[in-house]
Amino acid sequence: MRRHFLYSFCLLCVLSIGKIHAQLKEPSLKELVEAAINKDYRLANQRLDVALTEVDQRLLKEAYLPRVDISGKEAFLFSSFAVKSQEIQIPQLDIDIKTGRNRFSMVSNLVMAGAGGNMLLYSGGKIPHLKRALEEKVKAQTEIMEKDRQEIIGAITAAYDQLALLKQIRLVLDDSEKRLAENKKTADKAFGYGLITKYEHQKIEVAQAQLASKIQDYEGKRTLVLRQLFLLTDVESERLALINNGLNPLEGPLTDNNIENRAELKALDAAIEANRFKIKAEKTWFVPKVQAAASLGYLGLLGGHLSSRDPVSLTGEKLSAGMPNLNILPTFNIGVGFKWDLFDGNQGKREVQKAEIEFSKTKNERKEVEEKLELNLTKSQTDFTSALSQVQVRYKQQETADNALKQATKEYRTGLIKSSQLIDAEEDFQQAALGFIQAVYNQRRSYIDLLKATGNLTIQAIQ
Template identity: 40%
Template sequence: MKSKLSFLLLSLIFYNYAKAQTPPGFKELLDSAMVRDADLKTQQTKNKLTELDQHKLKDVYLPTLEVSGMGGYLNATARIISPELNLEPFLTIPEGKYNNNINVSGFSGLAKADAKMLLYSGGKVKQLSKALQEKRQSENVLLEKTSDDVVAVISRAYDQLALVHQSKKVLDEAKRRLDANRKTADKALGYGLITPYDHKKIELAQATLDSKIVEYEGKKQLLLTQLEVLTGISNDRLQLIEPELTAIILRPPEKTIEQRAEIRALNHGISASDFKIKAEQTWWIPKVQLMASTYYVGLYGNRIKSSNDIIPPIPAINYPGRKLDWRPTNLNIFPLLTTGIGFKWEIFDGKEGKHAIETARIDRELLQIQKYDAIRKLTLNQANNQSNYDIANSQITFRKKEKELANNALIQAEKEFRYGMSKSTQLIEAENDLESVELEYQNAIFNQRRAAIELMRSTQELDINKLY
């Protein structure tokens, strides 16, 4: 058992060590950035509110139970006017002869339990449920756009790092050539073939090149810090990345502007508005619910009395009459149960339902206007991105040809300088020209990649497998 645990521990340590020594690929950078991106997390968190609304809508059909109670002192008086009573020859009482105030006083208690359950909403809940489904799909589609934004940000930082890396290679190659030419200049100076001024020119070119190398190292550290913040991957592993810039060759787009996340989200929003209109149109349909209630009424330490006789005097039998004076220990009613089905039918609601329908229709109209405007802008954006992509491709071709010419010019200048046929000025100029066009060539590839990515985003066809 101990040997197995030791083996697992060593394997884990070796795995972590091997991972720490391996440069992260673009996929790992992107996955880490997706987890940490604040905009994406914020949008996902906000989308949970729609999910909660869906659960709340489903729960309207669940029964509700409410219990309430009350206790206190009761003092109530009822006025009773006696009716006409004719019991000849024993008793004759004209109407209104005896006016009694019946008083009830004491402590009272009341408990009540109400249960309700919606049986039929007039179709409103069904339509609202469909509207929320469309809203949720709209929010999920917008997550695709936010994800593409994260891909664009990480891709740009990664390509900038590649640009710096390639620029460093150009500068290192230029430094190697200048070092070789410096040796040639040292010999030429010793033989008196060049002046000290020409020799200093090469030294100055070397110092200028060294300063450029320091500058690019600073840019590299800044980009590594940016990637570390975006992805959470340690700077030590990011230092191991040695990316290269290659042009992205695209096929004609397979999708249209209609496939953009913004348009699809608006389509779902318009469908949600349609269901919202249908839901509001159910305002006049009766709503039905099941209801049940249970009551408990109790009176404690009470006194029930009358101000006058409740049984009048009966002279025939020599009965003097009697007032009510009753002191029950307690009096309660339980259970008092009611149950049944009730409905609510709004015949006229002061045009509130009509106004709600008009509001939903206006919301739908606004979404249609937004869709129309979005299609126009996205169509123009696609045309602009296509133009930028075509120009970027032509720039690569131009810079590549320019680099070949500059390289041939430098070879010729080196030969002439080596045989004393030209001064160091011409050599340094040729060296600077080649260095400049090589850097411009790398910049052209970087710009072409940016244009290609934006063109893919134009029709929501951004595929990271085409990037690296």
């Protein structure tokens, strides 16, 4: 009963593990690229830059909306003033006021409240030009994002091709391992019969040890590439380990073999247009601006008190009396006004000069970038042509080395050549096979670089 239970439990575990592995699916190149684009932090920040510019666009659209504010203030008011009186004599009324000086002080609570609003009616043409400038700025930022997307495609395809390259290398090494194992058996028999020396017998063992070192190096490189892909995409490592892609030369029609589609040039063209509209906007500094305004207010003096320092002439006593409250309500105004800067200290003129300088700098930058992109395209075309020819040359070398290895294997087993000669043929074949694989990898990279140089690198173009 216990054995039956253990057997059932183990079977359940095996089935569960098999089910889990069955659910894992090898990620496609398209999935890896999309995952990397979604994760890339620089691209995410560029999306935020576009969002900030869009906020600026909304601010300009809302410039014509009315602005309303409410304000209030309560304060303690104190004032002091001196009064000098002249001599006044009226004998008929028995009035005789001598010359005198007195100082009066007044304290009160000041209360102010108000509500106001204003609305821009005409900006002198500045806001429409700034709107167009921001539209071009968004175009430029979007094109720069396309450039970075192509950079991401290049990085992912490079890692993806490296996995295929390593896979082909492992196949070559495995085949060499099998052949060396067979030849080791032959060498063991020959050494047992005294047909070869110990040195010749050890040559096979040394070759096996070197091959084992290459296999270990392969494992390390594959682990590194898989880690790189994980960091770029966040795709599960278990799924990345399932990648089993091939490595074949990339072929396809290379239309539009120029730099007109490069994102950098499109971005700079948009930046030039943005600067052009910026100049037009700054040149409106002298055009009158019109706005409507309205306000409603209240002013009050509460709890006032008036006092004197010396007795006043009429009563002979110091003055100390309360003041009546003063309430002014409402104070209301509404109207339309304009502002015309006839001379602003040359500030507007200097802003125009700065915008024109930025415009010239952007035009110069475009010329420089265009020259560099033309040179890069020429280099990419040359590298692609050279890579194509290298694939053909390396394939012929692999064929020749393969035939030589087959012949050497036959001769070794019949005792016509020594083990050192067989190992030399094996190493020559390894180098030729690995050289052909590397040539195919280089051809794929040069094809992708050429697509990038023309601005036409997409997943569809390389699948």
